[in-house]
Amino acid sequence: MEESRTETYLQKTGIPIGVDIDDTSTELASGIHPWVIQEYELHPSIDPFTTYDFTEGWGCSRQESIDYSFAFYRSQAHMNLPPVKGAVKAITALAQNHPVYAITARPIQVQEETLALLAKHYPPGTFAGVYFTGQFIDDGTKVLSKLDICRKFGIQVMVEDSLRHAMQLAPNGVATALLDYPWNQTDDLPENAVRFTNWEDIYEWILAYEKKLQKK
């Protein structure tokens, strides 16, 4: 067993790749918005799907948005979240010969639920690691950023749905594929960030980007 594990590791000679979890690997918005709005009888004044900010999208306080999110992560509805279309095929294909790191802004407190959701949709060994930055809570404690994690593992390419994270990663040497959603629209994407509507194109783009890096 030990030997074959070493072998598998050695075969992964491709560049390390970072992927976000929520709405990149597995869906979130489609499940959390209707669940929270019904559970807490909220009446948001805007369509929650148009903003990345739950406080704004649910029309509640910051603390409430954190509490509601935790309740959702621990609900059965969380375990019912489907994978993002095309993500399982693309990520498992990439993971054949690339170390793929899942990097999420979720807090470490929901590690167990998060790993269970990933394990429901992704075969064992797909991810070389799963990292929780906790930026989502943003309670003033010093947390690592996604950029810190990328630097730690030499990740030069990342897949994201958050414009805020893309804006931090792309100008700092992490080419970012941004999955297109209503909540990440802008006229001003940084040079090193590319918008995509599907995982099939992201897969091809990553392989092409890797080739370009190897030619340098």
Ligand SMILES: [Mg+2]
């Ligand atoms: Mg996300």
